[in-house]
Amino acid sequence: MTASETRRQIVVAADRLFYERGFEATSFADIAGAVRLSRGNFYYHFRTKDEILQAVIAHRIDATQAVLDAWEAGADSPAERILSFVRILITNRTAIMAHGCPVGTLCNELSKLDHAAKDDAVRLFTLFRGWLVRQFTALGREADADALALHVLMRSQGVATLATAFRDEAFVRREIDDVAAWLTAQCPPASPPASRPHP
Structure with missing residues (x-):
């Protein structure tokens, strides 16, 4: 196994453990x-574990960007x-x-720990925020695109938090349906087709 592949495996394993157990509770x-x-x-x-954390954050940013690019293309x-x-x-x-x-x-x-990498981790949210702003702008809501992007982020974080607390899949599905209905209401009405001059 090459050194780069070994390093990648370390980062992938650390990413999973930091997620499942928490950064502080995961040891070398x-x-x-x-x-x-x-x-x-x-x-x-x-x-150091902080070096691994920086690599995990960079790995998550790359993975997130790849997902956003796939959504854009798909x-x-x-x-x-x-x-x-x-x-x-x-x-x-x-x-x-x-x-x-x-x-x-x-x-x-990382915020509770006042860890030096807390702002780096926030870049993940910033990546989602910027991408959502671009989508709402393309939707014709440029004036309030950032507010709408933050609303979607807030809803998704709230659903995730309560899903963890209650372990209620039906709740998650209801909330996703509700957000989808809300999103439909945010779409500007379709412009009527331009009238053609009579010959």
Whole structure:
């Protein structure tokens, strides 16, 4: 196995453990054990847990950007693309009900710890926010695109938090349907077709 592949495996394992257990509760030994590396080999790639955290955040940003690019390419309308973001709560419902939103939980934990990387983690939310702003702008809501983007982020975080608390899949599905109805109401009415001059 190459050094870059080993490093990638460490980052993937750390990403999963930070999500499932929390950053502070995850030890070097936990991560090394997950990838079956000795301490010496592990330290060759990362000297501190903070270095791993930075790599995990960078990994999540790259993965998030890839998902956003796929949504952009896979849907014709901005409303469909926004719904792709909202529906991720359904796609990932099992993990969310067990551990919460991976972005929200990391940001909350690092904020409570007043960790130096807390602002780096917020870049994940910023990435979603900017992407949603672009979708609402394309939808014809440029004037309030940022407010609408924040509303969608707020709704998704609220649903994720309560899904973790209550483990209620029916609730998640009802809320997604409600957000979809709200989104339809935000779409400007279709412009009437231009009248053609009589010959």
